[in-house]
Amino acid sequence: MSNDRATSTPDVLTGFDANGPYYDGLVGANPGYHAHLRLSATRMGLPQPGTGLRLLDAGCGTGASTAALLSCAPEAEIVGVDGSDGMLVQARAKRWPPSVRFVHSPIEQVSQTDAGRDFDGIFAAYLIRNVPDRDATLQEFRRLLRPGGVLVIHEYSVADSRLARLMWNVVASTVIIPMARLRTGDAALYRYLRTSVNDFDGASRFRDRLRNSGFEDVESHTVTGWQRNVVHTFIGRAPR
Numbered sequence: 001m002s003n004d005r006a007t008s009t010p011d012v013l014t015g016f017d018a019n020g021p022y023y024d025g026l027v028g029a030n031p032g033y034h035a036h037l038r039l040s041a042t043r044m045g046l047p048q049p050g051t052g053l054r055l056l057d058a059g060c061g062t063g064a065s066t067a068a069l070l071s072c073a074p075e076a077e078i079v080g081v082d083g084s085d086g087m088l089v090q091a092r093a094k095r096w097p098p099s100v101r102f103v104h105s106p107i108e109q110v111s112q113t114d115a116g117r118d119f120d121g122i123f124a125a126y127l128i129r130n131v132p133d134r135d136a137t138l139q140e141f142r143r144l145l146r147p148g149g150v151l152v153i154h155e156y157s158v159a160d161s162r163l164a165r166l167m168w169n170v171v172a173s174t175v176i177i178p179m180a181r182l183r184t185g186d187a188a189l190y191r192y193l194r195t196s197v198n199d200f201d202g203a204s205r206f207r208d209r210l211r212n213s214g215f216e217d218v219e220s221h222t223v224t225g226w227q228r229n230v231v232h233t234f235i236g237r238a239p240r
Helices: 009-028 033-042 064-072 085-092 107-112 134-144 162-184 188-199 203-212
Strands: 054-058 077-082 100-104 119-125 145-156 216-222 231-237
Touching: 009 033, 009 085, 009 162, 009 188, 033 064, 033 119, 033 145, 033 231, 054 064, 054 107, 064 077, 064 119, 077 085, 077 107, 085 100, 107 134, 119 134, 134 145, 134 203, 145 203, 162 188, 203 216, 203 231
Parallel strands: 054 077, 054 119, 077 100, 119 145
Antiparallel strands: 145 231, 216 231
16 A cells, blocks of 8 residues: 555445444543543643634544544534544434534545634544545645644554554554454454554654645654554644
């Protein structure tokens, strides 16, 4: 798989549609999953309590990242967007304040929906590996942001660390894939997950990709626990 393009979006979306009912249970078994989402959302540096802010949760899935955003900016308007109907069914079934809504759309077509643009912040968790054109998606994010708006990408990246790559592949092959097979009867999506993480940019290359897409003040930080140097928070700002 090329580092510049992800696998076929329809195939990936079909997998997420089918796994929607099981997804929360599977990720919930990952120690630190929700805490790390909240950590990355906190790293957006949003003013509290978020009154008047418009935030985009790009690739919101079942709403775990939406909840992380809401915990950091409880009075912000949050628009969750995802291309998978099966995941959005799970997200919409949860209880949310009126300031949160969900839109079904491929992420590259957000500006053509009623989600709008001129966002103060965009949070994209576990999304960027799965889009057909990463650079085009990042450039679209920059256009969707207000001047000075913040983009936070929460994503696996193991290419820069041999130990992180080893840790990821051991956990994926001995825990994630067998658990998915046991719970869903089909681990195809999670075999894809393992491969897509291995093929994704290293942290240094992805920081360069953000800069080349027009973002400023680019930085990245890792998380704690077994996912140290496996999961990262990438941060950039739209030009002011």
